[in-house]
Amino acid sequence: MQNEPRIVITGMGWITPLGHDLASVWSNLMAGASGMAPIDRFDARTFPTSFAAQVRNFDVTRYVKDMAVHRTAGLNTCFALGAARQAWEQSGLSKSGAVNARRAGIYLGAGEGVLDTEHYFATNIAGWDEAAGMIDGRRWAEAALREMTALREIEQEPNMPVSHLAREFGLRGPAYNCLTACAASTQAIGEACTILKRGDADVMLSGGTHTMIHMLGVTGFNRLTALSTSKGDPTKASRPFDRDRDGFVMGEGSGMVVLETLDHASARGAKPLAEVVGYGSSADAFRITDIQPEGRGAAASMTMALRQAGIDPHSTRADGRAPIDYISAHGTGTKENDSIETKAVKRVFAHNAERIPMSSVKSMMGHLIAAAGAVELITCVMAIEEGMLPPTINYQTPDPSLDLDYVPNVARRAKVDVCLSNSFGFGGQNDTLVVSRWAS
Amino acid sequence: MPRPERCRVVITGLGPICAFGVGIQPLWSALLEGRSAIAPVRRWDASGFASNAAAELLLDTFDVKSAVPKSYRKATKVMARDIEFAVGAAQEAVRDAGIVTRATEGATPTIPPDRFGCQIGAGLIAADVDELTAALWTSRGADGNFDIAHWGETGMTNLTPLWLLKYLPNMLSCHVTIIHDCQGPSNTITCAEASAGLSCGESMRVIQRGDADVCLSGGAECRVHPMSMLRQGFARRLAATPTGVDPATITRPFAPDATGGLLGDGGGIVVLENGATAAARGAVALAEIAGFGASQCFCPDTIGVEVNETGEEIAMAIAAALDDAGITADAIDAIVPFGSGIPHVDQPEAAALVSVFGSRARSIPLIQVMPFVGNCGAGAGALAIIVGAQAIRTQTLPARINTTGCTALDANVTPARAATLKNVLVVITSLGGQNAAIVLRAVA
Numbered sequence: 001m002q003n004e005p006r007i008v009i010t011g012m013g014w015i016t017p018l019g020h021d022l023a024s025v026w027s028n029l030m031a032g033a034s035g036m037a038p039i040d041r042f043d044a045r046t047f048p049t050s051f052a053a054q055v056r057n058f059d060v061t062r063y064v065k066d067m068a069v070h071r072t073a074g075l076n077t078c079f080a081l082g083a084a085r086q087a088w089e090q091s092g093l094s095k096s097g098a099v100n101a102r103r104a105g106i107y108l109g110a111g112e113g114v115l116d117t118e119h120y121f122a123t124n125i126a127g128w129d130e131a132a133g134m135i136d137g138r139r140w141a142e143a144a145l146r147e148m149t150a151l152r153e154i155e156q157e158p159n160m161p162v163s164h165l166a167r168e169f170g171l172r173g174p175a176y177n178c179l180t181a182c183a184a185s186t187q188a189i190g191e192a193c194t195i196l197k198r199g200d201a202d203v204m205l206s207g208g209t210h211t212m213i214h215m216l217g218v219t220g221f222n223r224l225t226a227l228s229t230s231k232g233d234p235t236k237a238s239r240p241f242d243r244d245r246d247g248f249v250m251g252e253g254s255g256m257v258v259l260e261t262l263d264h265a266s267a268r269g270a271k272p273l274a275e276v277v278g279y280g281s282s283a284d285a286f287r288i289t290d291i292q293p294e295g296r297g298a299a300a301s302m303t304m305a306l307r308q309a310g311i312d313p314h315s316t317r318a319d320g321r322a323p324i325d326y327i328s329a330h331g332t333g334t335k336e337n338d339s340i341e342t343k344a345v346k347r348v349f350a351h352n353a354e355r356i357p358m359s360s361v362k363s364m365m366g367h368l369i370a371a372a373g374a375v376e377l378i379t380c381v382m383a384i385e386e387g388m389l390p391p392t393i394n395y396q397t398p399d400p401s402l403d404l405d406y407v408p409n410v411a412r413r414a415k416v417d418v419c420l421s422n423s424f425g426f427g428g429q430n431d432t433l434v435v436s437r438w439a440s
Numbered sequence: 441m442p443r444p445e446r447c448r449v450v451i452t453g454l455g456p457i458c459a460f461g462v463g464i465q466p467l468w469s470a471l472l473e474g475r476s477a478i479a480p481v482r483r484w485d486a487s488g489f490a491s492n493a494a495a496e497l498l499l500d501t502f503d504v505k506s507a508v509p510k511s512y513r514k515a516t517k518v519m520a521r522d523i524e525f526a527v528g529a530a531q532e533a534v535r536d537a538g539i540v541t542r543a544t545e546g547a548t549p550t551i552p553p554d555r556f557g558c559q560i561g562a563g564l565i566a567a568d569v570d571e572l573t574a575a576l577w578t579s580r581g582a583d584g585n586f587d588i589a590h591w592g593e594t595g596m597t598n599l600t601p602l603w604l605l606k607y608l609p610n611m612l613s614c615h616v617t618i619i620h621d622c623q624g625p626s627n628t629i630t631c632a633e634a635s636a637g638l639s640c641g642e643s644m645r646v647i648q649r650g651d652a653d654v655c656l657s658g659g660a661e662c663r664v665h666p667m668s669m670l671r672q673g674f675a676r677r678l679a680a681t682p683t684g685v686d687p688a689t690i691t692r693p694f695a696p697d698a699t700g701g702l703l704g705d706g707g708g709i710v711v712l713e714n715g716a717t718a719a720a721r722g723a724v725a726l727a728e729i730a731g732f733g734a735s736q737c738f739c740p741d742t743i744g745v746e747v748n749e750t751g752e753e754i755a756m757a758i759a760a761a762l763d764d765a766g767i768t769a770d771a772i773d774a775i776v777p778f779g780s781g782i783p784h785v786d787q788p789e790a791a792a793l794v795s796v797f798g799s800r801a802r803s804i805p806l807i808q809v810m811p812f813v814g815n816c817g818a819g820a821g822a823l824a825i826i827v828g829a830q831a832i833r834t835q836t837l838p839a840r841i842n843t844t845g846c847t848a849l850d851a852n853v854t855p856a857r858a859a860t861l862k863n864v865l866v867v868i869t870s871l872g873g874q875n876a877a878i879v880l881r882a883v884a
Binding site for chain 2: 042043044045046047048050102105106112121122124125127128130133134135136137138139140141142144145148149150151153154156157158159160162163166167170171172173174175176177178179180181187191194195198200215216219220221222223224225281282283284285286287288289296297300304425426427428429
């Protein structure tokens with residue numbers, strides 16, 4: 001569409017297993033560090049998978065003005081508060097009068113809060129009628145009212161991170177949370193951009209936050225056999241695109257960006273970090289448990305995002321480069337995802353596919369589920385700023401059918417102006433963002 | 441800044457699902473007759489809670505197996521009740537819109553799959569307590585308490601391998617996209633009661649920006665569940681249901697003596713369509729979605745966080761929707777409010793309506809939904825939109841029940857009556873503070 005407002009990123013922040021600020025996480029990614037270690041949040045020693053990439057040494061009070069109003073916040077909300085504070089400060093919107101709260105909204109792809117496992121399980125066991133093989137409703141209710149607490153329960157609602165951020169930053173514009181599994185925060189950022197383009201807000205705080213590193217989260221993914229059950233060194237377990245990959249490794253954390261219309265950013269003299277130039281969303285409409293084998297949905301999402309960005313995937317730029325400099329892969333490290341994502345990239349970029357480096361930071365920080373897309377988009381912006389590509393670590397044995405450039409093991413210097421970031425949700429929801437170096 | 445010309449988005453199919461069953465007829469008959477579905481909970485013994493009545497959709501009224509193609513019956517094993525509701529509602533919406541999809545085996549689909557989107561709001565789906573506890577029970581240690589070591593080793597294998605997939609909120613959309621082959625943009629908005637309203641707003645925008653021609657849009661939730669009842673009680677949103685009082689009379693939106701809300705099962709899906717493509721296929725547009733607005737309050741009624749009693753942000757969402765529809769407040773003929781009967785939720789909503797409509801607020805008829813079908817959480821907004829559209833389509837205001845003594849708004853008990861309805865406003869708020877407002881308009 002002609003004369004559509006341009007959307008720029010003016011602030012970024014993240015809380016991840018590899019650190020709590022832009023610089024330290026980036027240097028860990030450049031060093032090929034791994035955030036994986038044995039789970040210490042609950043006793044997972046007997047679980048098929050007993051390791052994950054946890055956020056460590058995180059202190060939310062460093063990021064929050066008045067902890068009293070957030071005292072009941074769940075871990076997912078605390079991660080969001082930490083990441084959003086960094087993004088907000090970097091954007092310069094924290095200066096008084098920099099933003100009209102009515103024109104500033106929130107669109108998150110945040111996951112649900114963590115169950116109060118101990119008291120929930122105690123309630124269920126106290127309420128069980130063994131002879132009947134079902135819950136005794138009266139006993140269950142009595143136990144629930146005794147064991148469980150109001151705010152722990154309410155804070156599990158997936159919209160609570162949005163509510164807390166609204167409270168912390170005083171934002172009153174359009175507010176949404178979407179939870180399209182692993183695609184959520186990519187979708188949130190894409191939809192936030194459409195709200196800005198339409199003129200329904202000037203500023204959107206967007207991104208995601210999630211932790212599923214809890215007893216039922218690990219149980220659920222273990223039962224699905226989606227997780228790596230590698231018995232060796234946990235730092236070697238996440239092996240996207242490697243022949244011997246055996247599933248993903250759970251991560252946790254939050255990534256947040258401040259999105260603005262260019263007019264709004266320019267008027268207040270803010271420096272854009274990058275421009276969001278394309279967004280695509282599709283559904284596989286195939287099967288709940290399997291990805292469409294030809295990567296139809298993934299390809300549709302990438303094609304839509306590229307079309308919006310005005311990029312012909314088969315073209316070559318004037319200086320001979322492929323039309324995209326880097327793809328941040330969904331790259332979970334499951335057999336199915338990595339092979340179908342490779343197929344989909346080839347389907348979209350044809351002869352250009354092999355010229356475009358594509359890596360998965362999930363090899364280093366694990367899969368942040370709903371928060372993964374936002375963190376990976378920030379990685380793309382950092383790659384543009386720093387002229388460096390993060391590697392896919394633990395790439396030891398090539399898979400004969402996966403023949404793209406996965407930036408194996410070592411970070412790489414490169415000229416980076418345009419990146420594409422993919423996120424594909426369990427169940428078939430696919431989202432893609434294209435982000436470009438800012439140039440007036 | 442002048443806004444560019446946008447395509448009209450129309451509703452061509454209604455798929456409500458609630459305690460009255462599937463489809464508009466049972467729901468609309470009850471609304472005309474003033475008959476509430478709220479009754480003591482039957483699915484389990486809920487008498488341990490002070491609030492133990494609700495509008496339940498039981499298996500004998502809706503069984504998902506009848507709502508999916510034969511080839512998809514196996515997949516119903518991995519559907520939480522919330523997902524079943526979405527699947528049933530989508531089937532009905534598609535049928536009502538006269539659309540043929542992949543669900544009809546062997547037929548040529550009406551809508552090209554890549555132009556067919558799906559935005560379905562969902563709640564925090566609670567696990568089936570019986571199913572989970574049966575598995576947990578196997579991992580009790582010597583002291584009778586849960587033994588995590590045993591669980592990790594063998595106990596967890598008592599859960600079916602696909603257990604997690606029953607409870608991911610995006611599975612409402614995912615099953616529906618698979619059944620009906622919707623390959624366009626697909627989202628799952630999870631903002632408590634505002635989910636379906638925000639989803640319909642997003643579908644409208646997806647169609648306007650040209651990313652799809654048709655969207656299945658709405659939301660659903662199974663709120664008549666022990667965990668939902670516990671959580672909503674904790675949030676001070678439920679009315680007590682004392683013995684000897686007919687629970688159907690308890691939900692009294694905007695009444696001075698209101699004591700709280702009661703829960704319901706269900707929600708709904710509508711078929712939203714680009715006006716031009718709907719006309720091209722000869723579809724009947726039931727109403728137009730003419731305007732949409734959204735906003736955020738600072739956590740109203742979240743315990744420990746202050747309530748914004750002015751309703752200012754709710755009024756902002758309404759103003760945005762009116763502006764989007766290109767009308768002023770004078771043009772609104774009726775309102776479907778959130779109207780939950782929860783005093784601290786009704787209060788800011790009433791304040792917002794008074795601030796937008798001034799003295800006219802007293803004479804614009806309100807259309808009640810929650811006293812009939814309960815608060816269906818992520819599905820609530822869909823039922824509100826569907827009832828608003830049906831009121832426009834039939835030029836009829838349904839009956840109101842229970843509320844007496846309200847002076848600020850036209851909310852008191854009244855029988856159904858004919859009315860001229862051109863523009864109907866739907867207001868949706870949530871526990872958490874997200875608000876949506878939608879203007880529905882009669883099709884010229």
